[in-house]
Amino acid sequence: MSKMYYRELYCGSPVRFWMGLTLLGAIIAVGLGAAYYMEHQGHWVTGMSNQIVWGLPHVFAIFLIVAASGALNVASIGSVFGGPLYKPLGRYSALLAIGLLVGGLIVLVLDLGRPDRLIVAMTEYNFKSIFAWNVILYSGFVAIVAVYLWTMMDRSMEKFKRPLGFAAFFWRIALTTGTGSIFGFLVAREAYDAAIMAPMFVIMSFSYGLAFFIITLIAAYIWGDREIGVYRLTKLKNLLGVFVGAVLYFVLAYNLTNLYVAQHHGIERFILLDGGIYTMMFWVGQILIGSIIPLFLIYSPAFENSRWAIAVASIAVLIGGFFQIYLIVIGGQAYPMNLFPGKEIIETGFFDGQIINYVPTFPEAALGVAGMAVSLALVAIGARVFKVFPETLED
Numbered sequence: 418m419s420k421m422y423y424r425e426l427y428c429g430s431p432v433r434f435w436m437g438l439t440l441l442g443a444i445i446a447v448g449l450g451a452a453y454y455m456e457h458q459g460h461w462v463t464g465m466s467n468q469i470v471w472g473l474p475h476v477f478a479i480f481l482i483v484a485a486s487g488a489l490n491v492a493s494i495g496s497v498f499g500g501p502l503y504k505p506l507g508r509y510s511a512l513l514a515i516g517l518l519v520g521g522l523i524v525l526v527l528d529l530g531r532p533d534r535l536i537v538a539m540t541e542y543n544f545k546s547i548f549a550w551n552v553i554l555y556s557g558f559v560a561i562v563a564v565y566l567w568t569m570m571d572r573s574m575e576k577f578k579r580p581l582g583f584a585a586f587f588w589r590i591a592l593t594t595g596t597g598s599i600f601g602f603l604v605a606r607e608a609y610d611a612a613i614m615a616p617m618f619v620i621m622s623f624s625y626g627l628a629f630f631i632i633t634l635i636a637a638y639i640w641g642d643r644e645i646g647v648y649r650l651t652k653l654k655n656l657l658g659v660f661v662g663a664v665l666y667f668v669l670a671y672n673l674t675n676l677y678v679a680q681h682h683g684i685e686r687f688i689l690l691d692g693g694i695y696t697m698m699f700w701v702g703q704i705l706i707g708s709i710i711p712l713f714l715i716y717s718p719a720f721e722n723s724r725w726a727i728a729v730a731s732i733a734v735l736i737g738g739f740f741q742i743y744l745i746v747i748g749g750q751a752y753p754m755n756l757f758p759g760k761e762i763i764e765t766g767f768f769d770g771q772i773i774n775y776v777p778t779f780p781e782a783a784l785g786v787a788g789m790a791v792s793l794a795l796v797a798i799g800a801r802v803f804k805v806f807p808e809t810l811e812d
Contacts (some may be wrong), residue, residue, distance in 0.1 A: 421505050423804035426641045433640070434801065441794040448787020451780035452527040464776045469750050473743075473777040474528035477785030480625070480742045481521030481792060482555070482596060483618060484735075486589040487626020487660075489514040489562060491653075493589075496569070496582035502652055506634070508805035511566040513630055513796055514589075515559055520792030522555060524785055547598050554592040561585050570803065593622045600745060607684040608749030613674065617667040621738065624660035628734035631657065633796065635728050637806065646812030647722050654727045658715035661734055665708045668741075687752050687772070688744065695748045698740045707737010747775055 427434070455463060465472040492511050495504035526535055542549045565585045568578040597618025600609040631653050638645040672689070675681035688699055711730040720726035751773045800806060 422808045423508070423806060424808055425802065425804055426637055426800040426806050434797070438794060438797060441790045441797070444790040445787045445794065448784045448790070449527075451783035451787070455780050455784070456527075456531075463778050463781050465781075466773070466775075468773040469747065469775045471746050471750060472528075472775070473747075473781040474524050474784045474788075476739070476743045476746050477788050478521045478524040478528065479596065479746060480739055481517050481524070481788060483593060483622045483742070484625040484629050484738075485514045485517035485521060485622075486558075486593045486619075487622035487624065488517055488630050489585060489589055490623055490626055491630055492565070492569070493582060493586045496578055497586050502649060505807045505810065506630075508566060508569050508803075509634065509637075509800070510630060511562050511569065511585075512799045512803070512805050513633060514626070515562050515566075516792040516795040516799065517626075517629065518555065518558060519795060520788040520790075523791055524788035527784060547595055547602055551592075551595050551599070554588070554595050558585075558588055558592050561588050566805075570805075589622075590619060593619045600749070606749050606752075606754060607681055608688075608745070608752055611671060611674070613667065613671050617664075617671060620660060620663045620667055621741070624657065624664050624734055625738045627653065627657050627660060628731040628738070632728055632731040632735070633793075635724065637800065638810065641806070643806070644809045644811040646810055647724065648812045649810055650724060650727050651722070654715050654730065657731065657734065658712060661708055661711050661715070664741075665704075665712075668703070668708075684749075684752050688748060692748065692751075692772075695744060695751065698744055698748075702740030703737050703744065705737075706733050707740060711737070751775060 463472055489510055491503050491509075492507035492514075494500040495502075495507045495510075529535065538549070538552055542552075544550070561581065562585055565578070565581040568574040568581050594615045597615040600606075601611055601614035603609040631650070634653075635645065635650070637643075672685060675685045688695060690696060692699070711733045714720050714726045714730040714733070717726075753771055753773070
């Protein structure tokens with residue numbers, strides 16, 4: 418049996434690595450400038466309002482946070498469930514999970530309007546609030562996964578790897594459940610207020626995280642001039658297909674349940690038929706691009722051994738996932754709240770019964786993209802400093 422050797426990732430010449438890092442740094446600088454502009458001018462320069470209080474930056478933040486939990490799935494399969502094919506990828510899985518979560522949290526903090534208020538969230542806890550629980554879940558996730566990564570890299574810590582793997586697995590399930598519960602507990606919004614939100618976010622994390630893992634793994638081995646076999650990619654691809662199908666099932670169950678409940682007919686008609694851009698995002702972005710096309714590329718015999726089909730399917734899953742989070746966050750707020758069920762609304766001039774218009778602005782988009790750049794920069798630096806990639810993954 419051949420031994421598995423790990424070494425730092427060198428993207429060809431040092432110039433290529435530093436050029437990539439410089440590009441990411443420039444994107445991060447633009448995002449910091451956008452955050453500074455929004456903080457000092459006020460959030461009136463964004464598309465947000467007192468009706469749409471969570472804008473595009475929140476979409477990016479939640480997308481990265483949810484994906485971070487799922488990115489650890491490969492490490493969990495290898496150490497917790499004993500999958501030998503996935504064990505060599507565990508180190509990179511943990512590094513990617515930390516990078517994605519930190520990127521998402523940076524966007525979240527800089528979108529507060531008053532970042533100094535984070536001190537209040539860190540010192541005053543209301544344990545009846547799911548937001549307070551998430552502060553503990555997010556910081557705890559980074560700490561546990563960091564120690565978990567240490568046990569995978571240090572042979573003297575080998576005996577602690579499996580217990581830490583179990584702890585990280587259950588912690589990330591709790592983290593994603595908490596993120597989904599934010600929406601499931603918001604009874605005032607008809608698009609939320611559903612117990613299925615928590616498990617749906619868990620399976621969404623599996624799908625988005627694995628898609629991030631596959632596309633970044635392929636890119637890293639191409640840039641590092643290393644070999645990655647088709648057999649291992651095929652196994653990851655088939656696992657991604659299971660997760661994509663599961664997400665599609667939960668989406669169907671959620672919408673069919675809402676169609677059964679009479680009071681939710683309005684929000685369902687808005688999303689499925691009369692929502693304009695939101696309806697297009699659902700059918701074209703979430704269903705077609707995020708579900709049908711990836712499933713076709715994954716399970717079609719014509720693309721059975723195609724690396725590019727695997728990469729395109731992973732990118733399509735991420736695009737569809739972003740649309741799904743956008744619909745949950747923005748679409749759920751755009752639909753008017755039913756303040757007095759069963760009563761006739763008299764026009765008051767305060768947007769009663771009106772669909773709220775929201776158009777994202779450049780500063781919002783710049784801040785969100787900068788969060789993704791932070792994640793990629795952290796992963797790139799970590800892969801250059803630590804030995805997280807095997808020298809070869811050939812069949």
